[in-house]
Amino acid sequence: MAKKQVMFTFPQSLIKEPIIYTLDHAFNVVTNIRRADVSDNKGWVVLELEGEEEEIERGIAWVKNRGVRVDPVSGDVVEG
Amino acid sequence: MNMCEFCLSPLEVVYDYKAMAKAVKRETIASGPFGMWRYRDLLPVEGKEVDIGSGFTPLVRAERLGHELGLDNLYIKNDCVNPTYSFKDRPVSVAITKAREFGFDTIACASTGNLAASVAGHAAKAGMRAYVFVPADVEPGKLVSIAIYNPTLVTVKGNYDAVNRLCGQLAEKYPWGFININLRPYYAEGSKTLGYEVAEQLGWRAPDCVVYPAASGLSFTRVWKGLDEFAMIGLIEPVETHMFIAQAAGSSPIANAFQAGTNHVHPVEPQTIVKSIAIGNPADGQYALRIARQSSGGAGAVSDEEALAGIKLLAQTEGIFGEAAGGVVVAVLKKLAAAGQIKKDQLTVAFITGAGPRTQDTVADIVRPVVVEPTVASFEEAVAARV
Numbered sequence: 001m002a003k004k005q006v007m008f009t010f011p012q013s014l015i016k017e018p019i020i021y022t023l024d025h026a027f028n029v030v031t032n033i034r035r036a037d038v039s040d041n042k043g044w045v046v047l048e049l050e051g052e053e054e055e056i057e058r059g060i061a062w063v064k065n066r067g068v069r070v071d072p073v074s075g076d077v078v079e080g
Numbered sequence: 081m082n083m084c085e086f087c088l089s090p091l092e093v094v095y096d097y098k099a100m101a102k103a104v105k106r107e108t109i110a111s112g113p114f115g116m117w118r119y120r121d122l123l124p125v126e127g128k129e130v131d132i133g134s135g136f137t138p139l140v141r142a143e144r145l146g147h148e149l150g151l152d153n154l155y156i157k158n159d160c161v162n163p164t165y166s167f168k169d170r171p172v173s174v175a176i177t178k179a180r181e182f183g184f185d186t187i188a189c190a191s192t193g194n195l196a197a198s199v200a201g202h203a204a205k206a207g208m209r210a211y212v213f214v215p216a217d218v219e220p221g222k223l224v225s226i227a228i229y230n231p232t233l234v235t236v237k238g239n240y241d242a243v244n245r246l247c248g249q250l251a252e253k254y255p256w257g258f259i260n261i262n263l264r265p266y267y268a269e270g271s272k273t274l275g276y277e278v279a280e281q282l283g284w285r286a287p288d289c290v291v292y293p294a295a296s297g298l299s300f301t302r303v304w305k306g307l308d309e310f311a312m313i314g315l316i317e318p319v320e321t322h323m324f325i326a327q328a329a330g331s332s333p334i335a336n337a338f339q340a341g342t343n344h345v346h347p348v349e350p351q352t353i354v355k356s357i358a359i360g361n362p363a364d365g366q367y368a369l370r371i372a373r374q375s376s377g378g379a380g381a382v383s384d385e386e387a388l389a390g391i392k393l394l395a396q397t398e399g400i401f402g403e404a405a406g407g408v409v410v411a412v413l414k415k416l417a418a419a420g421q422i423k424k425d426q427l428t429v430a431f432i433t434g435a436g437p438r439t440q441d442t443v444a445d446i447v448r449p450v451v452v453e454p455t456v457a458s459f460e461e462a463v464a465a466r467v
Contacts, residue, residue, distance in 0.1 A: 044344050075363025078192060079191050
């Protein structure tokens with residue numbers, strides 16, 4: 001089993017969508033929310049994903065495809 | 081481990097400030113070595129330092145630039161003159177010292193230039209193996225300034241996200257000290273010396289205003305921390321410095337959040353020639369944002385054209401050739417002064433954190449020589465035409 005820490009940033013149009021619930025159920029990935037802030041027009045969630053590596057990657061690809069931005073929680077590693 | 085397992089936020093080094101206040105005095109610092117390691121008692125290290133001669137760079141009074149911008153009390157902290165030509169030598173020196181303490185024999189980093197050169201240079205000094213990962217499209221001139229120190233230089237085919245992902249995976253797989261991943265809490269602390277030095281060079285006081293370029297936001301927070309720690313241990317009066325963030329408009333997630341009044345730093349896709357500060361998903365953005373707000377400072381962003389004009393203005397008024405991030409600082413400073421956010425008489429320090437020659441192609445249009453025949457007449461004719 002692999003673990004991956006990521007940040008989802010939701011556009012206004014997707015804030016009310018059950019994206020994380022669907023990720024949980026459709027991809028056999030356990031989602032564990034650690035930090036979050038959701039308002040009327042924007043939302044972000046920092047969470048840990050646990051599951052088979054391929055399944056996590058498939059799930060992340062689906063989330064991105066829905067229009068959610070996905071970033072590593074550690075921020076960008078490449079520096080100037 | 082470099083993140084809190086509970087909230088997944090970056091870990092911080094914790095100090096015993098009471099003990100520090102007893103042990104560290106102005107006199108002991110002033111009698112120390114002429115470099116960043118004069119502040120050794122305030123840094124999280126125990127072993128012998130890996131020092132290539134970094135720090136205690138010039139703080140110069142910038143009268144001509146100040147005159148151009150309408151500022152009577154302007155200083156430039158010229159960190160271009162570090163051994164590998166950028167401020168990165170400060171955090172890397174601390175991180176590699178710590179890596180050696182931890183028993184790592186190999187260090188690594190992912191970078192587009194300044195960090196990679198600094199890591200490779202320090203590894204050479206320490207006799208450690210180094211792996212340096214750079215995006216495949218990095219300019220050839222930058223590669224020379226890295227390769228000269230003989231690290232294993234790895235160019236990664238793919239975009240920034242691909243390099244980010246690969247290095248994250250390698251950091252988990254190999255027992256290496258990744259400078260800005262598993263060594264990041266220590267790497268961060270080296271930049272505190274910028275704050276210490278400025279306070280000492282000003283005669284043991286904090287400036288009224290600071291303008292500093294932000295990429296991940298990490299070193300911006302550490303300049304503030306350096307000033308604040310000096311006050312905490314009684315070396316200077318309480319700090320009332322207004323901290324201003326400077327970013328390129330094509331990669332300005334922190335400045336965007338400041339202007340929008342939000343607490344969340346929304347990631348962006350960098351689109352700027354100012355590569356050294358082009359970080360779209362800044363790890364310490366929210367902390368930098370908090371300091372800018374709490375210090376009654378601010379944040380500004382300027383276009384690439386304004387940044388290039390800033391490079392030229394700095395060079396042509398103060399004789400300092402900074403990299404594009406320095407141009408961003410000068411251009412944001414110009415806006416802040418024009419808007420009255422920085423007052424004419426406030427003691428202001430603008431930080432130039434990297435040297436220009438590594439990226440001199442950005443201002444290649446400046447080369448417009450007067451071409452003459454080898455005769456006095458030709459010279460006088462050509463010069464008269466130029467005037």
